[in-house]
Each structure stands twice: as structure tokens, then as C-alpha cells.
Amino acid sequence: MIENRRKILKRAGATGTLAMAFAAGLLRPEQLFAAGWNKDAFGSKSAQDALKSLGAASIADSKDIVIEAPQIAENGAVVPIEISSNLPNTKSIAVLIEKNPFPLAARFEFQEGAVPFVKVNVKMGESSNVRVLAEAGGKYFTAVKEVKVTIGGCGG
């Protein structure tokens, strides 16, 4: 993080463009936090770009990824999603809500001792496919489940 920040500072440097960037709202100070946070993937506005930023080039469909989510979610602000992977050596699981403004919602890395399982509540702006990307044995696998949303949970 600190390195990144220095680079930005150096680049902006004497010209004072950094201050301008802040003023213009292009560069929010909070974006400089959290080292491991994949800014590119989380900042992607399409699911495809997000998958690319996660390094997933060739992806195979898999029935070993189980997504449990309601078919119809009444409240888009709280949609419970449960994911488990039966793929051997699942290293990570990413959740993408394809029609959200920023599709990538979460990514979990599992070390030795963890079960590749997670349950979490997500926000959904509108009815959308929920796509799960799992990384296992150096390969990428995906599964999709459609969730219909009655009231969106992103705007005001």
C-alpha cells in the first residue's frame, strides 16, 4: 500500500496534480487503504472485466459449485447467498452480481484448515445472475444462479 501511495505521490509530485485529482473527486483518499484489496477487480463495471482482473482467463462451467440463493428476493438490500465448492483443492471463491454497478461483491481465499464455504448477505440493485468463480488446482470454474429482486438495494 505504502509503495503504491508513494508512486502516486511521486507521479503527481511537483505539479500538484494530486491535489487537483482529490478536488475533482477522481482520487478519493479512502481508495489508498487496504493493501490486499484488488482495486482493479472491485472497480470493474462489468463482470467480464472483473473476471479478467481476477486473472481468470479460461473458465469452465462446473456443477461442483453449489450456490444457494432465493429465487425471488423481496428486499435487494439483504439477499442471503450460500456458496460451497466440492471441487478438490478449492483455493478461492469469488462472488459476482452481474448487474450491480460494480459486479464483484466478495472474494475469499481458503487456506489449509478452511472449508470452501461461505454464507453472506449481499445487496442487489436489480434482478441479476449471481456468478461464482472458484479457483481449484490452478484452474477456474464457474456456476450461475439467477435471483429476481422485487425492491433494489443499491440506490436511495
Next chain:
Amino acid sequence: MADPMKIRATLKGDVADVRVLMGHPMETGQRKDSAGKVIPIHFIQEVIVKLNGKTVIEGQISQAISRNPVFSFRVKGAKTGDKVEISWLDNKGDKNQTETAIA
């Protein structure tokens, strides 16, 4: 000061079910207040789960996770009394952590 967290870990066989609640607004940066001003984006970015001091799950999350996030995780090879620790870090550098013994 961050809102308190709640954690519970229960053993089923040799797999422990860990549930955690984090008090956090999880603002998307898209909502507006009554005056029409955008409420600044404020959300948890990192979640780390440790079993007996060793990291087992590392999560990166976005503003699309619901307000006051609730997670369930599972760790295997755990025993009653083992320590589960969960911490988070948000985009403003705020953080919190909690721990419990597996019951």
C-alpha cells in the same frame, strides 16, 4: 470507534461453524441523504479468520455486502476450546476484531 461484533462458533463433527456479525454501515457511495448530498462510500474491505492464531480464510469484500454484515464460515480439524479470531478493516482504515472459543 467501531461498532461491536458478535461471534459464535459451534462444532459439528470435526467442522466448526463460525458465524459473525459486524456492525458497519456499508455505505455504497450511491445513496443520498435528505439534503440530496451523496453519502460518502464507507465499507469493510478485508475480513480475516484465524484458527488458533493461524489464518485460514482471507476475504476481500466490496460495498455490495449488506449493512451490518453477517458471515458464516467453516473450519475443519477443529476441537472444542480452539480459538477462532475474526478481524476486519474498512476503507477508512478503521478496524475491529473479536474472538471466541469453539463450543
